[in-house]
Amino acid sequence: MPNKTPITVAYGDGIGPEIMAATLRVLEAAGAQIAPEVIEVGEKVYLGGNTSGIASESWASLRRTKVFLKGPITTPQGGGYKSLNVTIRKTLGLFANVRPCVSYAPAVATLHPTMNLVIVRENEEDLYAGIEHRQTDEVFQCLKLITRPGCEKIVRHAFEYARSNGRKKVTCMTKDNIMKMTDGLFHKVFDEIKAEYPEIATEHQIIDIGTARLATQPERYDVIVTPNLYGDIISDVAAELTGSVGLAPSANIGEHVSMFEAIHGSAPDIAGQGTANPSGLLLSAVMMLVHIRQSDVATTVHNAWLRAIEDGFVTGDLKPTVDGRVLGTEAFAAAVIERLGQEPRQFRPVHYADAPQPRATAKPLYTRAKPAAKRIVGVDVFVHAADMSADFLAGRLATLTHQPKPAGFGLQMITNRGVKVWPGGFSETFCTDHWRCRFMGVDGDGKPRTVNHIDIVHLLENLVSDGLDFIKTEHLCEFDGEPGFALGQGQ
Amino acid sequence: MPNKTPITVAYGDGIGPEIMAATLRVLEAAGAQIAPEVIEVGEKVYLGGNTSGIASESWASLRRTKVFLKGPITTPQGGGYKSLNVTIRKTLGLFANVRPCVSYAPAVATLHPTMNLVIVRENEEDLYAGIEHRQTDEVFQCLKLITRPGCEKIVRHAFEYARSNGRKKVTCMTKDNIMKMTDGLFHKVFDEIKAEYPEIATEHQIIDIGTARLATQPERYDVIVTPNLYGDIISDVAAELTGSVGLAPSANIGEHVSMFEAIHGSAPDIAGQGTANPSGLLLSAVMMLVHIRQSDVATTVHNAWLRAIEDGFVTGDLKPTVDGRVLGTEAFAAAVIERLGQEPRQFRPVHYADAPQPRATAKPLYTRAKPAAKRIVGVDVFVHAADMSADFLAGRLATLTHQPKPAGFGLQMITNRGVKVWPGGFSETFCTDHWRCRFMGVDGDGKPRTVNHIDIVHLLENLVSDGLDFIKTEHLCEFDGEPGFALGQGQ
Numbered sequence: 018m019p020n021k022t023p024i025t026v027a028y029g030d031g032i033g034p035e036i037m038a039a040t041l042r043v044l045e046a047a048g049a050q051i052a053p054e055v056i057e058v059g060e061k062v063y064l065g066g067n068t069s070g071i072a073s074e075s076w077a078s079l080r081r082t083k084v085f086l087k088g089p090i091t092t093p094q095g096g097g098y099k100s101l102n103v104t105i106r107k108t109l110g111l112f113a114n115v116r117p118c119v120s121y122a123p124a125v126a127t128l129h130p131t132m133n134l135v136i137v138r139e140n141e142e143d144l145y146a147g148i149e150h151r152q153t154d155e156v157f158q159c160l161k162l163i164t165r166p167g168c169e170k171i172v173r174h175a176f177e178y179a180r181s182n183g184r185k186k187v188t189c190m191t192k193d194n195i196m197k198m199t200d201g202l203f204h205k206v207f208d209e210i211k212a213e214y215p216e217i218a219t220e221h222q223i224i225d226i227g228t229a230r231l232a233t234q235p236e237r238y239d240v241i242v243t244p245n246l247y248g249d250i251i252s253d254v255a256a257e258l259t260g261s262v263g264l265a266p267s268a269n270i271g272e273h274v275s276m277f278e279a280i281h282g283s284a285p286d287i288a289g290q291g292t293a294n295p296s297g298l299l300l301s302a303v304m305m306l307v308h309i310r311q312s313d314v315a316t317t318v319h320n321a322w323l324r325a326i327e328d329g330f331v332t333g334d335l336k337p338t339v340d341g342r343v344l345g346t347e348a349f350a351a352a353v354i355e356r357l358g359q360e361p362r363q364f365r366p367v368h369y370a371d372a373p374q375p376r377a378t379a380k381p382l383y384t385r386a387k388p389a390a391k392r393i394v395g396v397d398v399f400v401h402a403a404d405m406s407a408d409f410l411a412g413r414l415a416t417l418t419h420q421p422k423p424a425g426f427g428l429q430m431i432t433n434r435g436v437k438v439w440p441g442g443f444s445e446t447f448c449t450d451h452w453r454c455r456f457m458g459v460d461g462d463g464k465p466r467t468v469n470h471i472d473i474v475h476l477l478e479n480l481v482s483d484g485l486d487f488i489k490t491e492h493l494c495e496f497d498g499e500p501g502f503a504l505g506q507g508q
Numbered sequence: 509m510p511n512k513t514p515i516t517v518a519y520g521d522g523i524g525p526e527i528m529a530a531t532l533r534v535l536e537a538a539g540a541q542i543a544p545e546v547i548e549v550g551e552k553v554y555l556g557g558n559t560s561g562i563a564s565e566s567w568a569s570l571r572r573t574k575v576f577l578k579g580p581i582t583t584p585q586g587g588g589y590k591s592l593n594v595t596i597r598k599t600l601g602l603f604a605n606v607r608p609c610v611s612y613a614p615a616v617a618t619l620h621p622t623m624n625l626v627i628v629r630e631n632e633e634d635l636y637a638g639i640e641h642r643q644t645d646e647v648f649q650c651l652k653l654i655t656r657p658g659c660e661k662i663v664r665h666a667f668e669y670a671r672s673n674g675r676k677k678v679t680c681m682t683k684d685n686i687m688k689m690t691d692g693l694f695h696k697v698f699d700e701i702k703a704e705y706p707e708i709a710t711e712h713q714i715i716d717i718g719t720a721r722l723a724t725q726p727e728r729y730d731v732i733v734t735p736n737l738y739g740d741i742i743s744d745v746a747a748e749l750t751g752s753v754g755l756a757p758s759a760n761i762g763e764h765v766s767m768f769e770a771i772h773g774s775a776p777d778i779a780g781q782g783t784a785n786p787s788g789l790l791l792s793a794v795m796m797l798v799h800i801r802q803s804d805v806a807t808t809v810h811n812a813w814l815r816a817i818e819d820g821f822v823t824g825d826l827k828p829t830v831d832g833r834v835l836g837t838e839a840f841a842a843a844v845i846e847r848l849g850q851e852p853r854q855f856r857p858v859h860y861a862d863a864p865q866p867r868a869t870a871k872p873l874y875t876r877a878k879p880a881a882k883r884i885v886g887v888d889v890f891v892h893a894a895d896m897s898a899d900f901l902a903g904r905l906a907t908l909t910h911q912p913k914p915a916g917f918g919l920q921m922i923t924n925r926g927v928k929v930w931p932g933g934f935s936e937t938f939c940t941d942h943w944r945c946r947f948m949g950v951d952g953d954g955k956p957r958t959v960n961h962i963d964i965v966h967l968l969e970n971l972v973s974d975g976l977d978f979i980k981t982e983h984l985c986e987f988d989g990e991p992g993f994a995l996g997q998g999q
Contacts (some may be wrong), residue, residue, distance in 0.1 A: 107925075107927045108927060108936065108937055109934065110937055128619050144652060146927075147996075148944065150689075154877055154879050154880055155656045156653055156655045156656075157689045157693050159651075159654075159690040162648070162925055163649075164925065166646055192740075195635070198641070198642060198648045202648050225740045225744040226744055229741075229745045229747065230748070233619075246683070250716045250720075251719075253719065253720040257724045258720075272936075386646070388645050434632060434653055434658075435637030435638045436637075443571075445600045445762070446600070446601055447603065447657070447658075451653070451655070470971075470972040473968075474968050474972060477964075477968070491649075492980060493641070503639065503641075
């Protein structure tokens with residue numbers, strides 16, 4: 018065994034200290050070569066006046082060890098405290114949330130006794146970038162951002178996970194029939210990268226049908242990769258279907274730092290009673306051991322845990338299948354320790370192998386594409402205007418494309434909540450006070466032309482001169498000749 | 509009985525003609541006072557060169573009758589054909605998608621025999637506005653728009669539906685712990701409107717937990733109201749849980765026009781065989797009859813259908829509970845017709861009452877709020893820049909706030925995918941080529957000031973003078989003194 022690997026450990030709040038103590042005891046008994054550095058995060062730190070819930074010396078530990086085993090924490094209600102998980106995840110770039118969801122029937126009652134799947138959720142982008150604006154009296158906006166490197170990172174991680182864990186199929190779920198550009202990019206990157214993993218079966222499902230199938234036939238899934246919001250929803254669905262959220266582990270993987278934690282909360286109502294179930298955290302520690310290349314210890318711990326469950330030992334949150342085998346936290350850990358070196362007989366034993374060093378064997382996680390030839394061809398200007406018809410607005414705007422200064426644009430259409438209302442709108446279309454006005458660059462003969470930034474500035478200046486309340490802009494660009502903007506509904 | 513009510517009918521594609529004929533036969537036998545105007549939509553219209561799938565004279569019929577009973581249609585693959593449903597829904601303002609999801613065990617096998625819920629899905633806004641832009645080499649964006657009148661319309665419709673259908677509880681599902689402004693508005697409007705319906709119990713759930721609960725305990729829900737995307741997902745989950753998507757009806761309700769259709773597709777593989785199940789369309793027609801105030805006929809048809817199912821009659825898509833009772837489409841319709849006037853004995857009979865004219869009794873569906881005092885306090889400018897550090901970009905921008913022209917702004921922060929990277933960023937944060945630069949209005953002493961549109965134009969002009977590639981803007985406003993923009997993650 019080499020030197021001990023330093024890891025950062027936070028006991029957390031509520032039941033955290035109990036389940037972390039039990040987990041570390043099992044790891045030690047199994048011979049894990051780890052050197053924990055304990056940091057304090059969560060409730061005490063928040064209430065001590067640090068709204069982020071983590072002190073700067075704790076950041077330093079995380080950035081040094083790059084491995085974080087974290088107990089559940091309590092975020093106090095009110096007071097503007099930020100989610101520590103979101104902060105750590107986004108600041109340290111933990112791009113992949115990996116959640117195995119496995120049934121353990123008959124030990125754990127479930128309608129889906131054979132399910133065994135892993136959800137690989139993108140963890141940094143999508144609507145969770147938190148970029149929101151109120152734009153008019155009536156309209157609020159949130160930006161959904163999907164990026165090519167973000168898609169490449171998560172999709173490649175899903176396939177690498179599948180390969181190194183002996184998984185056979187990766188299912189991609191998006192809503193690209195509606196969001197053709199953003200979710201379309203995710204799907205496209207999936208199709209590009211899957212070609213590098215010919216031994217793994219693949220499929221794509223629209224998220225609505227996919228979630229419905231997952232809810233009724235979880236057995237048919239193996240690995241699922243999906244953007245952030247969908248992953249948030251389906252990982253809760255899958256965990257619930259197993260019959261116990263209390264057993265589910267998770268890994269948050271980054272290029273620099275990774276974090277391992279149970280998916281359950283801090284359960285303050287049963288804290289300090291010695292009854293909590295350490296399984297979710299213990300199985301998260303197993304994922305950590307694989308990550309730090311102590312796969313033999315991970316295998317030993319996981320098989321001993323499976324054997325203990327199979328032998329009917331459970332904590333009080335589960336129904337025992339054998340009389341008298343409900344144990345407290347410490348006794349359950351002891352039952353696992355007693356079985357170190359044994360394998361389960363009904364459940365399938367696990368066998369982790371140290372993954373090859375990714376950088377030595379696989380393509381890079383993502384590549385920076387060569388910049389495309391970008392050409393601005395127009396601009397969407399959003400206008401706040403109440404009590405105005407689309408036709409009236411269009412009349413004003415048509416003049417303002419060349420007055421007071423000729424700006425070189427023509428008004429192509431106006432939409433309201435995405436529906437084209439000019440030219441040729443329907444009176445039945447409901448209109449808010451938020452109008453998207455699409456101006457395309459045109460020359461003196463009305464032919465399309467490339468525009469530049471100063472043309473757009475001039476157009477905005479013209480709108481201001483007439484007192485129009487423009488509230489936002491979106492450039493319309495072509496990338497290598499491909500339009501980088503969607504048509505309006507009805508256009 | 510008064511004069512016959514004109515309705516627009518489209519037989520649709522695939523199994524559409526068979527199930528529509530069966531449905532109209534049942535309605536006629538039950539004494540429905542309707543005068544169908546038949547229009548052609550779908551495959552033939554698309555392939556005839558109309559990319560919208562509907563001809564202008566058909567629009568005229570819809571706008572005249574305001575009631576549309578629609579068979580399933582086939583959208584040809586490729587060729588840029590637009591979804592007819594999306595076009596009709598958005599152009600005619602069908603804001604509410606109402607989907608009852610009911611189990612009919614033992615006639616239909618399901619793990620959830622007692623579920624009986626209705627999903628009321630917002631149908632016009634959210635990410636489905638279809639406003640997408642590619643902004644840089646790496647980053648694609650979709651706008652999520654949530655509006656106050658949109659929220660009021662759908663929430664009020666859900667409560668009115670609950671009240672007139674004897675439902676006891678309305679559950680609201682959002683993700684307002686992350687999207688505090690957009691989903692926060694939906695939740696806030698729910699809280700405002702629920703106070704007007706004191707006899708109806710209410711609850712709010714975060715969509716991830718809510719979907720997981722729905723998937724495992726659908727029995728606990730009654731009416732669920734939710735924004736468009738979440739509604740799309742959970743209505744498929746709920747339909748699937750009932751055991752047969754083939755029985756589920758839907759209504760798309762607008763202020764002017766409403767559309768009724770089964771949720772299943774056109775099933776071209778079994779078209780023309782006379783085996784298709786007309787139940788989804790028939791139950792949609794029941795919803796239509798209630799809508800056009802022929803509730804007695806709706807009650808008669810629905811109870812006869814329940815009795816037929818209870819008596820063991822099914823079409824070939826379902827497993828019969830009594831031997832030899834698998835019927836074709838027409839024979840199944842005949843079995844329903846034979847039972848007109850009868851009530852089911854195990855299933856609970858339905859009893860529809862004509863709803864009071866909404867306008868006479870309830871508050872208006874939505875109100876236009878008095879405009880707030882709006883004040884611009886800054887602007888987010890998004891910049892496309894590759895191979896540039898946040899610190900370097902910040903240095904350039906800090907100068908450009910007052911050169912060449914003093915524009916009266918100070919650079920407050922830079923984020924990348926929503927994470928603050930300046931000032932005080934972490935090297936571990938992954939940065940794309942898409943930077944959001946927040947400028948706040950400041951006066952000569954560095955104190956906050958109100959800015960106007962021309963100040964923003966000048967700021968953009970300064971950026972252009974330095975060759976910076978700005979790609980979009982978002983004004984930062986206060987409404988009645990409340991900030992209309994979210995902080996950056998880590999700010």
